[in-house]
Each structure stands twice: as C-alpha cells, then as structure tokens.
Amino acid sequence: MISYKTPAFVEKKGVVLSHEQIPYDSALTFNAGISRYGDGYVMLFRNDYGFCKQDFDDFYAGISDNTTPKTNLGAAFSKDGINWEVAPESVFSLSGNGISRLYDPRITDFGDGSFGICFAVDSSSGVRGGVAVTEDFKHFDIKSISLPENRNMVLFPEKINGEYIRLERPFLARGKGHSIWLSRSPDLIHWGKSELVLSSNDLPYANLKIGPGAPPVKTPYGWLTLIHGVEQQEEEFVSWHRDWKSAYYGGVMLLDLENPAKIIALAKKPLLVPEEKYELEGFRGGVIFPGGMVAEPDGRAKIYYGAADTVECLAEANIEDLIKFCFEYNKLEKS
Ligand code: BMA
Numbered sequence: 001m002i003s004y005k006t007p008a009f010v011e012k013k014g015v016v017l018s019h020e021q022i023p024y025d026s027a028l029t030f031n032a033g034i035s036r037y038g039d040g041y042v043m044l045f046r047n048d049y050g051f052c053k054q055d056f057d058d059f060y061a062g063i064s065d066n067t068t069p070k071t072n073l074g075a076a077f078s079k080d081g082i083n084w085e086v087a088p089e090s091v092f093s094l095s096g097n098g099i100s101r102l103y104d105p106r107i108t109d110f111g112d113g114s115f116g117i118c119f120a121v122d123s124s125s126g127v128r129g130g131v132a133v134t135e136d137f138k139h140f141d142i143k144s145i146s147l148p149e150n151r152n153m154v155l156f157p158e159k160i161n162g163e164y165i166r167l168e169r170p171f172l173a174r175g176k177g178h179s180i181w182l183s184r185s186p187d188l189i190h191w192g193k194s195e196l197v198l199s200s201n202d203l204p205y206a207n208l209k210i211g212p213g214a215p216p217v218k219t220p221y222g223w224l225t226l227i228h229g230v231e232q233q234e235e236e237f238v239s240w241h242r243d244w245k246s247a248y249y250g251g252v253m254l255l256d257l258e259n260p261a262k263i264i265a266l267a268k269k270p271l272l273v274p275e276e277k278y279e280l281e282g283f284r285g286g287v288i289f290p291g292g293m294v295a296e297p298d299g300r301a302k303i304y305y306g307a308a309d310t311v312e313c314l315a316e317a318n319i320e321d322l323i324k325f326c327f328e329y330n331k332l333e334k335s
Contacts, residue, residue, distance in 0.1 A: 205249055282308025
C-alpha cells in the first residue's frame with residue numbers, strides 16, 4: 001500500500017498527451033522531455049507502438065504477452081505548455097548494431113540554439129545511455145552512448161568549470177538499490193571524473209531504484225533537480241496488473257551550484273505520488289516518471305511526468321515551495 005501523499009502545494013493538471021493524439025502508430029505516449037523552444041515549448045516523447053488494446057487485455061488476463069513494444073520518439077510543440085501539436089511523423093529511433101530501441105528522452109536547453117538530448121537504448125548487452133545534440137528536433141547528432149548498464153541521464157544547461165555535467169544512474173551489480181552519479185565531459189563524448197551523488201539506501205521512499213528525472217533548473221539556492229524513486233510493494237500493488245508490485249514516485253533535491261555532486265537539501269518525502277486514476281491505471285499502474293521541469297517567469301514550475309507508462313501529465317508548483325520542501329524534509333531519517 002502507498003502511505004505517502006502528494007503535498008498540497010503541488011497542483012496536478014492532468015494528462016497533456018495520450019496516444020489518441022498521435023497521427024501514426026501509437027499505443028503508449030509517456031516519459032517525455034520538455035523544454036522552452038522559440039516562443040513556446042517543445043516535447044520529445046516516448047512512443048511505444050506495435051500492439052493494441054486486445055494485446056493489453058490478453059496480457060492482464062495472463063493469456064499471452066504480446067506487449068514487448070517497438071519504440072520511437074515523437075516531437076510535439078505547444079504555445080502554452082498545456083495544448084500540444086504533434087509533428088506528423090516520429091523524429092528519432094535507433095536500431096541495429098545490437099540496439100533494439102531508444103526511449104525515455106530528456107531535453108536540456110543549452111541557451112545557444114542547441115539542445116542536449118539524453119536517451120536510453122536497449123541493446124543485446126544491456127541498457128545504455130546516449131547523448132545527442134539537436135537544433136531543430138528533426139536531426140539528432142549522437143555524441144556518445146555509454147557502456148552498459150547505465151541510463152536516466154540528464155544534462156545540466158550550462159558548463160561548470162568549463163565542463164559539461166550529467167547525472168546518470170548506473171545499475172549496480174553488488175548490494176541492494178541503485179544510485180545517482182555525476183560525470184563530467186569536455187565535449188559530450190568523453191565522460192569521467194564520476195562521483196556518487198545519492199544512493200537509494202539514503203532515500204526513505206525508495207527501497208529499490210532511483211534515477212535522475214528532469215534536467216536541473218538553476219535557482220539562487222542551488223540546482224533544483226527532480227528524481228524518481230521506486231518502492232517495491234510487499235503486496236501486489238494493483239490486482240488487475242500481472243506481476244506489478246512497484247510504486248514510482250517523483251522526488252526533488254537541491255544540488256550545489258559550484259559542485260553539483262554535493263546535495264544541499266533533499267526532500268526525503270516524495271513530491272509526486274501516484275493517486276489519480278490516470279496514474280494508477282495503465283500499462284504499469286502506480287508509475288510517476290518525471291522527465292521535464294520548466295521554470296516560468298512568474299515563479300511557477302511546470303513539471304512533466306509520464307504516468308502509468310501510458311500518458312504524459314503536467315503538475316505545477318511554486319519554485320519557492322519546491323525549495324522549501326527540500327529543506328523541510330531534509331532531516332528525515334531512513335526508517
Ligand atoms: C523503468 C524504465 C521506465 C519505466 C519504468 C516503469 O525501469 O523502463 O521507462 O517508465 O521502469 O515501468
């Protein structure tokens with residue numbers, strides 16, 4: 001059972017993109033990256049396709065599993081960050097050389113007309129994390145794809161001490177839980193000088209996995225950084241879903257402006273808890289997966305997240321409240 005609640009200062013706005021809006025084959029649209037773009041916003045979303053409603057029903061009924069999806073990335077554009085117009089064709093996919101698909105994109109605005117894109121790829125050797133650059137969201141110049149097993153990468157919007165910075169989540173072969181790391185690069189190709197930032201063992205609401213969410217947003221107090229944390233449930237989480245026993249929460253922390261491997265404050269309670277129907281029911285009920293945060297001039301933040309591995313959603317909060325939340329719940333101990 002989920003024992004957390006989304007704090008009152010977070011205003012959930014509901015679903016902003018679902019597969020009905022996609023003009024090509026689409027079953028699930030979720031885990032998007034979002035950025036400001038021109039005088040509006042751009043979204044790159046994960047589009048899983050190649051299966052239909054009957055396949056879902058058979059999956060839930062335990063009859064068959066034809067839900068191993070093909071995936072491409074779609075692009076969508078918006079004037080207000082709420083209503084989205086989807087580009088007529090998918091814009092980015094990857095296969096061959098042992099790679100089967102690319103998914104979970106994140107967008108970082110470098111502020112010079114170019115955007116850093118991070119993504120995960122499934123390969124015959126395991127999951128790998130990729131970094132690309134685009135200016136038009138049609139052409140993607142792939143700079144690097146990591147060794148397996150790594151993913152959930154996000155790039156910082158500016159260089160620090162002359163280096164690009166990314167957060168990432170390698171899979172740990174030893175011990176329990178996973179952790180967020182930070183690596184540095186002179187060119188987006190070569191990554192190193194890696195440091196541990198946060199382990200799921202230090203996060204009370206995550207007993208399994210953890211990962212960076214949205215690219216960090218600069219505030220006077222530090223880099224405001226969304227994460228996700230996974231709590232494995234003892235009992236089956238939603239009875240209608242075969243074998244699904246985990247809850248994915250959105251979380252938030254503040255990283256040091258000069259040395260972002262250092263945590264200034266970390267909310268030890270989740271920021272976004274799956275509780276609405278569109279978060280609890282879908283391909284994977286109980287999943288909240290933040291991938292984008294846009295700071296607005298009025299002090300509000302738009303927080304975008306995939307829900308139930310099925311749709312893309314929006315929540316809003318005051319940036320000040322997000323920062324306060326980090327400090328207020330910083331001191332909670334792991335029980
Ligand atoms: C993670 C990733 C995400 C997904 C989540 C919940 O491991 O695969 O893409 O949203 O699981 O299924």
